[in-house]
Amino acid sequence: MRCIPVMSALASSLVDHEGNRMLKLHTRRALDEQALVEGAIRRDPEAFGELYDLHVVRVYRHVYYLVGSAPEAEDLTAQTFLQAWQAIDRYEARGAPFLSWLLRIAHNLAVSHLRGRRDNSQLQDTVVDETPRQNPEEACEQKVDEERVRRAILKLGNDQRQVIILRFVEDSDYREVAEIMGKSVAAVRVIQHRALSALRKQLQVEGLG
Amino acid sequence: MEALADCLETLRKGEADLETCLSRYPVYRAQLRPLLEVATLIRPLPDEVAPSPKFRERARQRILWQDGEDSAADLSLDPNTGPA
Numbered sequence: 001m002r003c004i005p006v007m008s009a010l011a012s013s014l015v016d017h018e019g020n021r022m023l024k025l026h027t028r029r030a031l032d033e034q035a036l037v038e039g040a041i042r043r044d045p046e047a048f049g050e051l052y053d054l055h056v057v058r059v060y061r062h063v064y065y066l067v068g069s070a071p072e073a074e075d076l077t078a079q080t081f082l083q084a085w086q087a088i089d090r091y092e093a094r095g096a097p098f099l100s101w102l103l104r105i106a107h108n109l110a111v112s113h114l115r116g117r118r119d120n121s122q123l124q125d126t127v128v129d130e131t132p133r134q135n136p137e138e139a140c141e142q143k144v145d146e147e148r149v150r151r152a153i154l155k156l157g158n159d160q161r162q163v164i165i166l167r168f169v170e171d172s173d174y175r176e177v178a179e180i181m182g183k184s185v186a187a188v189r190v191i192q193h194r195a196l197s198a199l200r201k202q203l204q205v206e207g208l209g
Numbered sequence: 210m211e212a213l214a215d216c217l218e219t220l221r222k223g224e225a226d227l228e229t230c231l232s233r234y235p236v237y238r239a240q241l242r243p244l245l246e247v248a249t250l251i252r253p254l255p256d257e258v259a260p261s262p263k264f265r266e267r268a269r270q271r272i273l274w275q276d277g278e279d280s281a282a283d284l285s286l287d288p289n290t291g292p293a
Contacts, residue, residue: 045273048272048273049269049273052269052272052273053269056260056265056268056269057259057260060258060259060260061254061258061259064254064258065254065258073260074260074261074264074268077260077268078268078271078272081268081272082272082275085272085273085275145250146252149250149251149252153251164251167217168248168251168253169251169252169253169254170253170254171221171253173218174214174218189210189211189213189214190210192213192214192217193210193213193244196213196244196247196248197244199247199251200243200244200247203247203250
């Protein structure tokens, strides 16, 4: 098993030599995440910091889609990692990647946050991918449609919502979704089927789909 | 269930269009079409959606410096309301 202090020394020397944080990140990604988790459980802040570097973007993107606001996504992302750091000694891998634990915390925090909003489906920043070929009217229509789809996704049950976001918004494959959710691939497919059916009904109510 | 999963994966990888996928499963065509059409309405997040470097560094420092002693409520990154 690798030793955290050796890993830290190696990565630190690379950073000192190159002054390049990205190199440190790439180096870390090749190392064993489990060793970092074990280090974090021993309250090694550098180990937890490396886990943060590895997963902060993924957690942020997941939360951002749910809340639709960059400032709120930042606060919830920070809270996710703080809760994880506070509870790291209670973390049990059970064969699932560390990211799955983080995303569960993030998802719960975001859903709780949305429940606290007066209008829990209101989108503050719009998540939209505008292509240069679009004229303003098309871009606006697409924005409205995407907002309706996002609202409909938010109205799904917890498992269905998570499968849809992981599969279609974050482009995860079945195996990764299954790992993150602690379910079998077969179960994920069943949930996906039901989620798309529910989403279709919801969108028909909204005038889409 | 398998047909839906297969079609979704094919569409995701861009290996075939909707009609080609449906033609592989003529028996399930009527059930598959509306589900696949709904799936195509869900847009992936643009790659540009990412936390700012400033936020990443600031949050990292605050999380690790708090060392689990303070509550998550104290972690506001808003400079007007957060800890000094």
